[in-house]
Amino acid sequence: MVDREKTAGLMQAAAGEEIEGRSLWQDAWLRLKRNRAAMVSAMILGVITLLVIFAPFLSPYEYDGADWDNISIPPSIETGHIFGTDMVGRDLFVRTLYGGRVSLMVGVVATLVSLLIGITYGAIAGYLGGRVDNIMMRIVDILYAMPFMFFVILLMVLFGRNIVLIFVAIGAINWLDMARIVRGQTLSLKHKEFIEAAEACGVGTLTIIRRHIVPNLLGVVVVYVTLTIPQVILVESFLSFLGLGVQEPATSWGALVNEGAADMEVAPWSLIFPALFLATTLFCFNFIGDGLRDALDPKDR
Amino acid sequence: MLAYAFRRFLGAWPTLLLIITLAFFLIRVAPGGPFDTDKMLPPEVQANLDKKYHLDEPLWMQYGRYLWDVAHGDFGPSFQYKDYSVTELIGAGFPVSLRLGLSAIALALVVGVTFGTLAALRQNSRLDYTVMALSMTGISIPNFVMAPLMLLVFAVYLHWLPAGGWNDGALPNMILPVIALALPQIAYISRLTRGSMIEVLRSNYIRTARAKGLPERVVLMRHALKPGLLPVVSYLGPATAGIITGSVVIEQIFGIPGIGRYFVQGALNRDYTLVMGVVIFYGVLIIVFNFIVDLVYGLLDPRVRY
Numbered sequence: 001m002v003d004r005e006k007t008a009g010l011m012q013a014a015a016g017e018e019i020e021g022r023s024l025w026q027d028a029w030l031r032l033k034r035n036r037a038a039m040v041s042a043m044i045l046g047v048i049t050l051l052v053i054f055a056p057f058l059s060p061y062e063y064d065g066a067d068w069d070n071i072s073i074p075p076s077i078e079t080g081h082i083f084g085t086d087m088v089g090r091d092l093f094v095r096t097l098y099g100g101r102v103s104l105m106v107g108v109v110a111t112l113v114s115l116l117i118g119i120t121y122g123a124i125a126g127y128l129g130g131r132v133d134n135i136m137m138r139i140v141d142i143l144y145a146m147p148f149m150f151f152v153i154l155l156m157v158l159f160g161r162n163i164v165l166i167f168v169a170i171g172a173i174n175w176l177d178m179a180r181i182v183r184g185q186t187l188s189l190k191h192k193e194f195i196e197a198a199e200a201c202g203v204g205t206l207t208i209i210r211r212h213i214v215p216n217l218l219g220v221v222v223v224y225v226t227l228t229i230p231q232v233i234l235v236e237s238f239l240s241f242l243g244l245g246v247q248e249p250a251t252s253w254g255a256l257v258n259e260g261a262a263d264m265e266v267a268p269w270s271l272i273f274p275a276l277f278l279a280t281t282l283f284c285f286n287f288i289g290d291g292l293r294d295a296l297d298p299k300d301r
Numbered sequence: 302m303l304a305y306a307f308r309r310f311l312g313a314w315p316t317l318l319l320i321i322t323l324a325f326f327l328i329r330v331a332p333g334g335p336f337d338t339d340k341m342l343p344p345e346v347q348a349n350l351d352k353k354y355h356l357d358e359p360l361w362m363q364y365g366r367y368l369w370d371v372a373h374g375d376f377g378p379s380f381q382y383k384d385y386s387v388t389e390l391i392g393a394g395f396p397v398s399l400r401l402g403l404s405a406i407a408l409a410l411v412v413g414v415t416f417g418t419l420a421a422l423r424q425n426s427r428l429d430y431t432v433m434a435l436s437m438t439g440i441s442i443p444n445f446v447m448a449p450l451m452l453l454v455f456a457v458y459l460h461w462l463p464a465g466g467w468n469d470g471a472l473p474n475m476i477l478p479v480i481a482l483a484l485p486q487i488a489y490i491s492r493l494t495r496g497s498m499i500e501v502l503r504s505n506y507i508r509t510a511r512a513k514g515l516p517e518r519v520v521l522m523r524h525a526l527k528p529g530l531l532p533v534v535s536y537l538g539p540a541t542a543g544i545i546t547g548s549v550v551i552e553q554i555f556g557i558p559g560i561g562r563y564f565v566q567g568a569l570n571r572d573y574t575l576v577m578g579v580v581i582f583y584g585v586l587i588i589v590f591n592f593i594v595d596l597v598y599g600l601l602d603p604r605v606r607y
Contacts, residue, residue: 142319145316146584147320147580147583147587150579151323151324151580153564153576154324154327154577155327157567157571158328230441238550242565243569244569254445258445265453265457275446275449278446279442282440282442282443286440
């Protein structure tokens, strides 16, 4: 693949034509393609995502409907319950995938929330600098030392367990890291010539942040997002495992692992399948994140 | 150094105050209260209750009173465990949790540093790849997934170890929970150690030490390990937070009577004062530990300016 491109480039050069330059993103893509762990992870993750979105439609069973003739049966093809059923006869294949929908959705949405807050906060602090930056980052420092997991639990206890609150609470925790990273990058971008040029042209502060700073942060942001999603999925699973997250009959991987752990002596399959899906997904995200970091930041090797 | 310690000490207070303040006001705005009943209480009874718990005072006075009580280690009575104060419950659970947590940290440090160093010494060897793959597994499999799986294999199928319970911290009862709690930290610490050791081993003074003809063991122990472990020392702060968070689920899974278990039970039963007390206690614990880690780091690394 690469070799063919090289030869093509050489032939072009020989013909006296101009070689097209590769952008940072094309470069990164080429490097990422060579990272086998990351590519395989991306494929597995793609399959899981497709399964999670479409497979519940294909199965004859409902995630909250019981099959009274087949209560707590092991996985088998004949009955159609390929992951078996749980203690009240619900099909575990459908439940695992349905739970995956919830887990992945929480992961993506909460990450977007933290992204939005983090980028805005970090870019403003970094670009304005001086005293504003000082105060804004001191606030982040203070918040950083808080035991947030326990505050989320406290929130769940006080205001009941609803999924929107989980989104907001998790998103609100994770923006701190994002803000720090974005601020650091902004500081180094601030004195580049193109920013100076924009300032000289009289472009407003907010427009500079939106049009010139933020697009240049995307590389770091992309890496960070792939590493944040698994963290968020983990937090949600943690809460659901404790019985403080998603509530019955809705479910998520954490809640399923919790149920499975309770029944594991008589029905180990109800623990193993959700655990497998959860661990595989976290695995894939971590590998992709690592691969992207190597691809986008070759200095770090 | 003393001035630095003092500054860090002062810096810890805003966080602590924020934790207590947030907890206090969250409870006050929460719907429903511990004294809500289906029947309307006669106004005199309501007034007496309010008076007893100082709910008739203005909010700022209640806040001041709460701060005062917390400063004296008084978190109020538990609503769920009648006749016990929250402070007593925390006092009962803390030795158990502390023992579990310290064992896990010790195990994580020893195993993580050893694996990380070995991997760094043989970079890109099969050993290195194995350690890194294992570490990825440790990071990706959360401990509330690992713990039940370990129970299933070692307690239910093989009958090697008891399937839970504390038994006053007897060794067989400790093994599984401590390993489950330490695994993610082992993973992080070995990654960190590997990364920084690779960098250190490439540096000039290591080459000098080797050129002097020092045996490899001395180069490693005397010259490489100390700077190589600095990132691990600064990771100890987050590691503690991780262990505390993890202990909540681990104590729940293994039925260990520590603070985490009270916390979860309190959370599920809406025992406001217990949950709040534990949150503040954990907050203090994490802050104190971060403070100690910062001081130790300052002592170890001469480049840190006070």
